[in-house]
Amino acid sequence: MECPECHSYHIHKNGHRKSKQNYICVKCGRQFITEYQQRGYSDDVKCNCLKMYVNGMGFRAIERITGVSQDFDYGLG
Numbered sequence: 001m002e003c004p005e006c007h008s009y010h011i012h013k014n015g016h017r018k019s020k021q022n023y024i025c026v027k028c029g030r031q032f033i034t035e036y037q038q039r040g041y042s043d044d045v046k047c048n049c050l051k052m053y054v055n056g057m058g059f060r061a062i063e064r065i066t067g068v069s070q071d072f073d074y075g076l077g
């Protein structure tokens, strides 16, 4: 479990929100629920997309093949 903001592992449980476990990052104060981290695509899928991207494939083609939206934030910038 790491903070989605600063990636610190210094996380404390912070009660529940809508029956989901709520956490707070001790380092930056960011609050998040466990489901937050499960949103989006798995690292495997992201890795695959990035491989295609660096091989010169456009995001539109990647979307066709993998189903990953071209609007998805790859963390490239």
Ligand SMILES: [Zn+2]
Binding pocket: 003, 004, 005, 006, 007, 008, 025, 026, 027, 028, 029, 030
């Ligand atoms: Zn944090």
